[in-house]
Amino acid sequence: MRKSSLPAPARISAAFVALAAAALACSPGASLPATATVAPPPTPTATPPATETAPAPPADKPTEVPAPPVILLASGGNLNLRRGPGTGYNILAVLRDGEQGTATARNDNGEWLYVGVPGQQGTSAWVSAASQYSFIVQGEPTSLPVLQVEPPLPAYLRNCLFHPVRIQPGDVVLPEQFNAPNNQRQFNPGVYQGFDQNVEGYPKIFSVELREGKTVDITKDGLNNTYACP
Numbered sequence: 001m002r003k004s005s006l007p008a009p010a011r012i013s014a015a016f017v018a019l020a021a022a023a024l025a026c027s028p029g030a031s032l033p034a035t036a037t038v039a040p041p042p043t044p045t046a047t048p049p050a051t052e053t054a055p056a057p058p059a060d061k062p063t064e065v066p067a068p069p070v071i072l073l074a075s076g077g078n079l080n081l082r083r084g085p086g087t088g089y090n091i092l093a094v095l096r097d098g099e100q101g102t103a104t105a106r107n108d109n110g111e112w113l114y115v116g117v118p119g120q121q122g123t124s125a126w127v128s129a130a131s132q133y134s135f136i137v138q139g140e141p142t143s144l145p146v147l148q149v150e151p152p153l154p155a156y157l158r159n160c161l162f163h164p165v166r167i168q169p170g171d172v173v174l175p176e177q178f179n180a181p182n183n184q185r186q187f188n189p190g191v192y193q194g195f196d197q198n199v200e201g202y203p204k205i206f207s208v209e210l211r212e213g214k215t216v217d218i219t220k221d222g223l224n225n226t227y228a229c230p
Contacts, residue, residue, distance in 0.1 A: 070139030085112030196222030
């Protein structure tokens with residue numbers, strides 16, 4: 001039998017190392033450290049550019065035919081052209097018999113039209129389309145836009161005499177001043193005449209143009225007496 005060439009102390013150390021290695025190898029919980037595997041970074045994917053979609057061509061629209069202008073003719077008499085759509089507004093001009101105007105607007109019910117004043121470029125006024133002297137030559141008034149106007153200002157005639165006075169047109173009798181407040185009446189703007197009812201022949205004692213927002217006092221009777229309202 002061949003003897004070991006290691007000295008005794010060395011042989012003892014080697015034997016302990018061998019036993020320790022065998023014990024570690026046989027231990028059930030022993031394992032070699034796991035080697036961490038680093039995954040490579042994902043490869044970036046290029047995003048395809050957005051595709052522009054051409055807009056669909058617009059659908060063909062029917063051709064709109066503009067409505068014909070509305071033309072009003074004064075036929076058989078003169079028509080007053082007023083500041084607003086009603087007899088309570090001031091008279092601004094007259095559409096004489098045979099003259100015509102082009103309407104650009106109407107009131108809510110279409111009974112009054114806003115027309116150009118003949119001979120006054122750029123000026124318009126309101127005329128009644130329901131008058132017996134109105135005649136629509138062309139167009140349809142309901143096709144016009146509605147134009148809003150503020151209400152008219154009231155106007156009055158007041159009798160300051162001791163005699164009753166008949167007012168024309170309208171055939172209204174205003175009583176004497178001591179019968180107030182009945183001696184005052186509201187009238188539409190326009191030209192009026194007054195006649196003394198207590199003097200023979202009923203002489204005309206005044207002629208006046210009444211305007212919106214005004215009160216006109218009747219102060220002189222048919223005997224040239226002058227009065228003032230209290």
